[in-house]
Amino acid sequence: MASTENTANTENTKSRSKNRVANQAALKLLMETYPKAFSRTEVRPLKIGIQEDLLADEKIAKNKIKRALASYVRTLSYYRSLQAGNARIDLAGEASGEVSAQEAEHAKGKLKEISRQRREREQEQRKVQAEKEKSDRLSNKLEQLVNLKGR
CATH class of the missing domain: 1.10.1710.10 (ProQ/FinO domain)
Structure with missing residues (x-):
């Protein structure tokens, strides 16, 4: 799947x-x-x-x-x-x-929405990166343990 x-x-x-x-x-x-x-x-x-x-x-x-x-x-x-x-x-x-004032307000709302979406995407990317770094650290530690045990 x-x-x-x-x-x-x-x-x-x-x-x-x-x-x-x-x-x-x-x-x-x-x-x-x-x-x-x-x-x-x-x-x-x-x-x-x-x-x-x-x-x-x-x-x-x-x-x-x-x-x-x-x-x-x-x-x-x-x-x-x-x-x-x-x-x-x-x-x-x-x-x-x-x-018109109404069109300007609509555009201002669109700009805010785009900014919000960007912030959310950036937060998600930071979260994914942090999880990847955590996983990499864990893998490195496990590898070090396996290498110690193998000696």
């Missing part, structure tokens, strides 16, 4: 990695095609309905647009850009609406 779980976890990890690569490639294409709207260094809130504008422009395939947008709007930088009153931008980088 454990090996079945390990196989499933390995497959899941490979799938996530493959999706991540595809998402990043789609995002790169979006940034190259619309540099005034999409940037890694100058992340700004996007116009509501920008997906429809991208689809209507027909420069990028629908599945790539969805992947890229999903990746872009879920970054910490994007959530941080969602401050009440900040201008939203269209594909040309021009102002097209602004971030």
Whole structure:
């Protein structure tokens, strides 16, 4: 049963990695095609309905647009850009609406949730590492005892 779980976890990890690569490639294409709207260094809130504008422009395939947008709007930088009153931008980088107080609060909640999840993951990793170190110490002591007895 454990090996079945390990196989499933390995497959899941490979799938996530493959999706991540595809998402990043789609995002790169979006940034190259619309540099005034999409940037890694100058992340700004996007116009509501920008997906429809991208689809209507027909420069990028629908599945790539969805992947890229999903990746872009879920970054910490994007959530941080969602401050009440900040201008939203269209594909040309021009102002097209602004971030509402409710949207800013939602983004703030998302940032808190991401931070909480990170802390939990880090705590779990520290716990696993501590258990591994404890197990290694015990194995070393047992090995030393076996070696003493064998003399």
